[in-house]
Amino acid sequence: SDDEILNCVRYHHGSYIKNAQIPVKSSAYVTYYADNVASFSDRREAEDSEDGFDKKTPLDSVFNILNGNHGKSHYAMQVLDPKSGINYPTETATSLDEYFYKKVIQNITDNLKGITITEEYLNSLLSVLEANLSYIPSSTSRRELADISLYDHMKMTAAIASCVEQYLEEKGENDYRGCLFTNATKTYEDQMFLLYSIDISGIQSFIYTIGEQGALRGLRARSFYLELMMEHIVDELLEKLSLSRANLIYTGGGHCYMLVPNTARAKTVIDASEKELNQWMMKHFGMALYVAGGYVEASANNFRNLPEGSYSELYLEVSRKISLKKNHRYNADEIHWLNSRTHDGERECKVCRQIAHLKEDKCPTCNALEKMSGNILYKNFFSVLCEPEENALPLPWGRYLVADADETALKKRMEKDAYVRSYTKNNIYTGKHVSTKLWVGDHTTGDTFEAFAEKAEGVKRIAILRADVDNLGNTFVRGFEQANGNTKYVTLSRTATLSRQLSLFFKCYINHILDHGTDTAFGKNGQRNVTIVYSGGDDVFLAGSWNEVIAAFMELKAALERFTLGTLTISGGIGVYHAKYPLNIMAKEVEVLEDASKHVQGKNAITIFDETHSYPWKEFLTKVVDEKFCSVRDYFDATTDHGMAFLYHLTELLRNTGEKINIARYVYLLSRMEPDEKADPSVRERYRAFSRNMYQWSRTEKDRRELITAIYLYVYLQREREEKE
Numbered sequence: 016s017d018d019e020i021l022n023c024v025r026y027h028h029g030s031y032i033k034n035a036q037i038p039v040k041s042s043a044y045v046t047y048y049a050d051n052v053a054s055f056s057d058r059r060e061a062e063d064s065e066d067g068f069d070k071k072t073p074l075d076s077v078f079n080i081l082n083g084n085h086g087k088s089h090y091a092m093q094v095l096d097p098k099s100g101i102n103y104p105t106e107t108a109t110s111l112d113e114y115f116y117k118k119v120i121q122n123i124t125d126n127l128k129g130i131t132i133t134e135e136y137l138n139s140l141l142s143v144l145e146a147n148l149s150y151i152p153s154s155t156s157r158r159e160l161a162d163i164s165l166y167d168h169m170k171m172t173a174a175i176a177s178c179v180e181q182y183l184e185e186k187g188e189n190d191y192r193g194c195l196f197t198n199a200t201k202t203y204e205d206q207m208f209l210l211y212s213i214d215i216s217g218i219q220s221f222i223y224t225i226g227e228q229g230a231l232r233g234l235r236a237r238s239f240y241l242e243l244m245m246e247h248i249v250d251e252l253l254e255k256l257s258l259s260r261a262n263l264i265y266t267g268g269g270h271c272y273m274l275v276p277n278t279a280r281a282k283t284v285i286d287a288s289e290k291e292l293n294q295w296m297m298k299h300f301g302m303a304l305y306v307a308g309g310y311v312e313a314s315a316n317n318f319r320n321l322p323e324g325s326y327s328e329l330y331l332e333v334s335r336k337i338s339l340k341k342n343h344r345y346n347a348d349e350i351h352w353l354n355s356r357t358h359d360g361e362r363e364c365k366v367c368r369q370i371a372h373l374k375e376d377k378c379p380t381c382n383a384l385e386k387m388s389g390n391i392l393y394k395n396f397f398s399v400l401c402e403p404e405e406n407a408l409p410l411p412w413g414r415y416l417v418a419d420a421d422e423t424a425l426k427k428r429m430e431k432d433a434y435v436r437s438y439t440k441n442n443i444y445t446g447k448h449v450s451t452k453l454w455v456g457d458h459t460t461g462d463t464f465e466a467f468a469e470k471a472e473g474v475k476r477i478a479i480l481r482a483d484v485d486n487l488g489n490t491f492v493r494g495f496e497q498a499n500g501n502t503k504y505v506t507l508s509r510t511a512t513l514s515r516q517l518s519l520f521f522k523c524y525i526n527h528i529l530d531h532g533t534d535t536a537f538g539k540n541g542q543r544n545v546t547i548v549y550s551g552g553d554d555v556f557l558a559g560s561w562n563e564v565i566a567a568f569m570e571l572k573a574a575l576e577r578f579t580l581g582t583l584t585i586s587g588g589i590g591v592y593h594a595k596y597p598l599n600i601m602a603k604e605v606e607v608l609e610d611a612s613k614h615v616q617g618k619n620a621i622t623i624f625d626e627t628h629s630y631p632w633k634e635f636l637t638k639v640v641d642e643k644f645c646s647v648r649d650y651f652d653a654t655t656d657h658g659m660a661f662l663y664h665l666t667e668l669l670r671n672t673g674e675k676i677n678i679a680r681y682v683y684l685l686s687r688m689e690p691d692e693k694a695d696p697s698v699r700e701r702y703r704a705f706s707r708n709m710y711q712w713s714r715t716e717k718d719r720r721e722l723i724t725a726i727y728l729y730v731y732l733q734r735e736r737e738e739k740e
Contacts, residue, residue, distance in 0.1 A: 017132070019043075032196060039192040042180070048195035048202070049176035052315045053168055053508060054154075071110035072155040075162040077512045078104065080504050081494050081582040088580055089161075094122065095149040097441060097454075101524045102150065103577050111151065119147045137259045138451050142443045144169060160504075167512050173261040174274045175208075175315075181257065181276035182207040203315040209277045211285060211310040212333045215245065215269035216341055217303050222549070223599045224303070224367050230598045231464055231546065231558060233366075236384045238549035238556075239455070240408055240416075245269060246438060246453065247399060247410050248292065248306075255284045260451055264507075265514035267522070268551030272333075272514075274507075277312050285310060293345075295411045297353060299380065301369065305344055309336030318507040326505050327492040334488075383408045387418060394418040395440045396425040402433040441523065454522035456550030458529040460542055464558065464594040470544045471560035472537075474734035477594050478564035479601050481609045482587020483554035484517070484575075485618040490583065520578055521550045528574050529567055536640055536648070537732075538566030561591045562732060568621065572632060584619035584632070586612035591624060591731070628724045643712065643725035650705040651729065654698075659730055661688060665709070666726050669719050678713070685709055 023046040026032035032047050079086035088104035092115045095102075126143040130136045145166050152161035153168030179195070182205075188194055194202055218241055225233035249263055249271055256262075256275060264272040275281050285308065292306045311332045320326040345353065363370055364378035374382055386406040396419040399410060407415035414435060419425045428434050439452045461467045468475045484490075491513070495504040525547065532543045545559025545567050555571065557564055568587060575585050588608025592601055611629045612620040622629040630639060651662070661684070668681040685706045690698050712718035 020132075029196075039190050041191065042176075044191035044195040045176050045180050045183075046172070048199060049172045049179055051199065052175050052203070052318065053171040055319050068155045069157055070155050071112065072152055072157075072161050073109050073111055074150050074152045074164055075160060076104035076580060077162045077509055077516060078578075078580040078582045079162060080160070080497075081513070081579070082490060083498050084580055084582045086580045090150045093150050094119065095146045097523050097527065101527055101574070101578065104580060116151075119151065122147050137261075141170065141260055142452050146443050163508050163512055167508060167515065170261045171508050171511060173259070174264075177258055177262060178208050178274060178276040181278055181281070185276075185278040185280065206277050206312040206314050208313045208315075208318075209275040209281060209285075209310040210313050210329050210333055211273045211275045211308065212337060213245075213248065213271050213289075213306060213308045214337050214341075215241065216305040216307060217300075218269045219602075221300070221303050223602050225598060231548075232462055233384065234548050234558075234598065235546070236387050240384060240387065241269065242453075242455075242549070242551075243397060243416060243438065244410060245271065246451070247414065247416070249273070250436060251412055251414075252285070252288055255288060256281055264511045265518070267518055268554060275310065282310075292411055293349070297349065299409060300367075302344075302353065303367075305341070307337045307340040307344075309333045309340065311336070320502050320505040323502050326502075326507070330492050380409060382406065387416075394420055395442055396420075396422070396437055397440070398425065398428050398437040399435040400433040401435050441526070454518060456522050456525045456547040456555075458526045458543075459546035460544045461546060461559070467544060467546075467559045468594040470563075472562045473732035474561070475594075476561040476591050476731070477558060478561035478589050478591045479605045480555065480557040480564050480568050480587055480589050481602075481605045482568065482571075482585050482612075483609075485584045485586050485613070487517075487553045487583070494582075516578075517553060520575065521553060521555065524574070524578070525550050525555070525571065528570055532563075532566060532570060535566045535569060536644060537562040537569070537728075543567045543570075555585075555587070564589055565623070565728075569636070572621075586615070586618045586620045588612055588622040589624075623724065624727060627720065628727070630721075630724075634721070638718075639721045639724050640728075643718075643722050644728050646705065646708055647722075647725055647729045648732075650701065651733075653701065659733060662726050662730055666723055669713060669723055669726075681713055682710065 019042055022035070022037055022041055022043040026035045026037065026041075026043040027046045027050045029047065029051075032043060035043065037043055073089040073092065076086060076088045076090065078084060079088055086104075088106050089109065090102050090104055091109050092111045093099060093102050123143060127140075130139055130143070148166035148169065149164050151165045153163050153165045154161060183191065183194065221241065222234060222237045225237065245266060249266055250260070253259060253262060253273070258273075258275070262274045264274060266272075275285070289306060289308045296304045296306060309332075311329050313329055316322075317325045317329060362373050362376075364373060364376070364381055366377055366381040369378055369380075377385070383406045387408060398417050398419055400407065400415045400417060401413060403409075403415050404417055407417045410416055417428075419428055419437075425437060428437070440455045440457070441452070443452050461470065464477050467477045471477070491510060493505075494513070495506070495509050496502050497504065529543045529545060529547070532538050532541055534540050538544075543559065543566060544563040545557050548556040548558055550556070557567060559567070568589060572585055575583060586609065588605050588611060590601060590605040590608055608622040608626065608629075611622040611626045612618065615622075615629055615631055617631065619633075620629060620631050621635050647662070664684055665681065668678075668684065688702065688706065690702055709722075712722045
């Protein structure tokens, strides 16, 4: 019944607004302009375009044109539901039928019944639209790429519109028709927007600051606390700026990007908020955590890369500004405060080493984190309050974080004056002040390193995996540039879509991947015996039974390749340890292994055990696992004549084959394994094939290295059997 809203719907296309009898300052002109900016940011003519429209057109994958790819894949018609599995892009023929559209309309209609058209329900509406419109293309024109979803287009339109409205309001502009319709081409040059980014430094050190007891739970708790803190910072900033989460382009791993109006008020709010944030960080965590932000002015034309190169330059300039702040963290007053501050308490917390009033030798924050550690995995609702409760975690701007067991508890919480907003985990829930659902990688099958070690096959050890996507920063900046230098696909909408797809994969779909492991050399069908410590926009930290961590990484790599149509790769390191090995040392050592993978030519690599076992993924899978590991396993599993001692001797000699005497010893040891003449011919033939391979593989450094890794893997899998024998 609201004419202002209805006019935005009626007249958001030029042919309708041209003759519309509406006020010159109608919001319909803002919507029209924002829709155009979003459209020319996401609608680009395809290489082999045809005329006309086809309402059955499925959504194309944004990975079709990423990093030089020329794919033809699209998505099946689905609503976004993690329980339905992963909607991988496919070339299998599909179309959006009438029944699917009716189902989507009914879903949205039903959800709108629980939503009031007020500010408090804005983010609930966004969640409803994301669930239902994520796999519907924004345009069904046959002339255009259909790789931007209707949800992403609507979200971007809303973000642009809110910025335009505030920009024009501050300028005192009353002729929206003249500015945004009649002279729209000129206005495309106006720098109405700020691309703003925040980065939290010190995350790794903060996460690994844990007590001796419950190390794994503590690790997860600290990781999740920082993730929710970042979401809270984003929401508080958006609220101060009178914006919604439509203006959030990306968040994850302690980083975020937002689209903000280029107004004096917005700059004042941003600068003041950053200062307040760092004062709060210093008060609660000393110099452990630091927030650096940076913004750059942008025009609508910049978002479609006009002039050429201007879009990527926005991100590079923001990055430069953030780096500059990180290199000059504190001003003189802040340094003086850090050096002269008085502490609330006289003793040092045994976990974080901050001086505070302690309870059980721990400060209030570390105590609350310990209590929160179980809630992260098993509770799905998290509320922000403006008054403290027992064991609530502190948040910036005088807020506190608590967990709620179920929807009933959340509803009771909403009725209290202290309630500010809430977050739901892996579940779309609509309600007043429900900020958003958070996709959270929370797969786990155990709570302690000792439990995972016991579940391990073979040797009772755990493994730690650290991995991230290769060259992701460059992909965001230049991934949509074509090999011929064409930059027509370089737009804000595609960057936002790419960000959302990667967050979906690493924060949501990773749970499905680990819940449905396949039969491999290192793990059987079913749940992987691992826990996700954290999984952000592009990086992963897993812990679990050593063999299952290897299996999980192999499956994660394969799933990412399929999900991104081979346009993105992942590299990482896996360290194998006793369950009681110090966690902070594990993390540092595995970081070295991850770095070794990043230094493999072309990246796309895995490093396991130590830096000498570093391989491109293809070599590891085909040469180490499929060829050499399987050969060793098949032979030794079929014979009872030789124990692990033979393999230990072979490995020792392989390490020193530069000495001629060791080559002779190696051959002699292989000959001693030969079955006698009375043995079954098939056994003798199996031996001959095995020994021939082992000899051939000893002749080159590359094969020797691969064979040593394969033997390590087999021995670890057999260690329990050997100990029993």
